[in-house]
Amino acid sequence: xxxxxxxxxxxxxxxxxxxxxxxxxxxxxxxxxSVNTEFMKAAARGLSIFVASGDQGVYGRxxxxxxxxxxxxxxxxxxxxxxxxxxxxxxxxxxEEQAWDGSGGGFSNTFPVASWQAAAVAQYKMTAADTxxxxxxxxxxxxxxxxxxxxxxxxxxxxxxxxxxxLAGVWGTSASTPVxxxxxxxxxxxxxxxxxxxxGFVNPFLYQNMDCFFDVKQGVNDGGYNWGFAAVExxxxxxxxxxxxxxxxxxxxxxx
Ligand SMILES: *[C@@H]1O[C@H](CO)[C@@H](O)[C@H](O)[C@H]1NC(C)=O
Numbered sequence: 001x002x003x004x005x006x007x008x009x010x011x012x013x014x015x016x017x018x019x020x021x022x023x024x025x026x027x028x029x030x031x032x033x034s035v036n037t038e039f040m041k042a043a044a045r046g047l048s049i050f051v052a053s054g055d056q057g058v059y060g061r062x063x064x065x066x067x068x069x070x071x072x073x074x075x076x077x078x079x080x081x082x083x084x085x086x087x088x089x090x091x092x093x094x095x096e097e098q099a100w101d102g103s104g105g106g107f108s109n110t111f112p113v114a115s116w117q118a119a120a121v122a123q124y125k126m127t128a129a130d131t132x133x134x135x136x137x138x139x140x141x142x143x144x145x146x147x148x149x150x151x152x153x154x155x156x157x158x159x160x161x162x163x164x165x166x167l168a169g170v171w172g173t174s175a176s177t178p179v180x181x182x183x184x185x186x187x188x189x190x191x192x193x194x195x196x197x198x199x200g201f202v203n204p205f206l207y208q209n210m211d212c213f214f215d216v217k218q219g220v221n222d223g224g225y226n227w228g229f230a231a232v233e234x235x236x237x238x239x240x241x242x243x244x245x246x247x248x249x250x251x252x253x254x255x256x
Contacts, residue, residue, distance in 0.1 A: 002038040005047070013188055013198045016181035017051045017080075018174035022060040022070040023110050032073055032110050039079035043201035048188075050181040051075045052173035053084045053146040054104025057223020058138070064225045069106045069138045075145050076108035081202050082145035083177040084239050085152020086216055092156055099219030099231040099238035100152045103173060106221075106229060106237050107142030114143050116204040120235035127234060131220075133227040147206050149216060149239040150176040150183075183244050187253045194254055205256060206241050210234070212249045213242035 005011045026032050042049055053075045054060060060070030075082040084105055086097035099105075107113075113121050121144045125132065151158075153176070157169030188198045199205065206213075216239035222228025229237040 002035060002042060006038055006041050011047060013046070014048045014181050014185045015050065016178040017049065017074070018177060020052055020054050020072045020075050020104070022062050023073045023076060023108065024062060024070060026073050029110060032077075035074060036077045036079055036111065039074070039077050043079050046198050046200035048181070048184050048199055048202055049080045050083050050177050050184070051077070051080045052104070052177040053082045055085075055102050055172045055174070056104060057102050057221045057225070058104075058106045058228045059223050059225060060104065068136070069133070071106050071108045071142065071145070072104045073110070075104060076111055076143055078111050078114035078143045078203075079201070081147050081206070082240070083173060083180045084146035084149035084221070085154070085173045085176040086149050086219070086239060086243060087152065087155045089218060097151065097214065097216050097243055099216060099221050100154050101220060101222055101224055101228065102154065103146070103149070103152060103221045103238060105146050107139045107144050109139045109142060111143040112141055114203065116207050117144060117147070117235070120207050120210075120241070123234050124232065124236050128230055128232045128236065131230040131232075133229065137227055144235070144237045146237070146240040147203055148180055148213065148241055148244070150179045150243050152176045180244060183246055183249070186246070187249055190250050191253055196254070199253065207235070209252055209256070210241045212245050212252050214245055215242045
């Protein structure tokens with residue numbers, strides 16, 4: 001898919017991807033590295049690729065059987081923007097959000113921490129020191145994900161037109177990801193209207209402009225099992241930098 005995107009001279013500027021499986025379930029490490037190289041090419045040409053962080057919490061599709069967390073690919077690629085899912089703290093009340101327990105997140109076993117997130121990841125390990133899962137469960141040198149989050153809707157689903165004349169409730173990180181992609185498509189519109197280049201690869205921007213996101217500070221992505229990562233102040237591997245504050249973002253993207 002990403003090779004076809006890179007071969008297309010008229011590729012759309014923003015892409016939303018729901019696919020993901022555990023890194024350990026991928027064909028090989030070489031496969032993940034070659035896909036990651038294609039993601040770098042997409043980033044270099046100014047495309048924005050948003051990838052769902054997964055719907056099984058830290059244990060991934062393999063589950064808790066062998067008692068280690070299972071990071072998800074391609075969400076774990078440093079060269080995509082990984083999107084987690086939240087719920088409203090008070091059901092049915094639009095306002096403060098918390099991490100959804102099924103939202104994928106954690107640290108890659110394949111890709112090292114990315115430079116643009118290194119300070120935020122280090123800060124998390126200090127802020128969350130009291131709640132960090134035992135070190136044998138996760139890889140302290142890995143790329144942390146998700147980068148950002150948005151309502152996943154497991155409690156209050158999104159209402160979508162799924163078929164002619166039919167409305168359906170949908171939820172999960174496959175719902176939160178196209179919402180974030182849509183917001184960044186709007187931000188591209190703001191910039192292109194001002195004769196500025198598109199946002200392109202957004203991760204450095206996210207970590208440098210964390211004040212443009214609603215910080216999510218509650219909830220744990222344990223998938224309903226014993227351990228998970230807690231959402232805390234600042235970036236965390238449950239909700240990333242938080243959920244987009246469009247009013248702030250649309251001003252900020254004209255200044256960077
Ligand atoms: C931890 O992640 C690094 C990449 O940052 C990798 O080289 C290493 O093999 C991983 N360790 C395990 C136990 O998977």
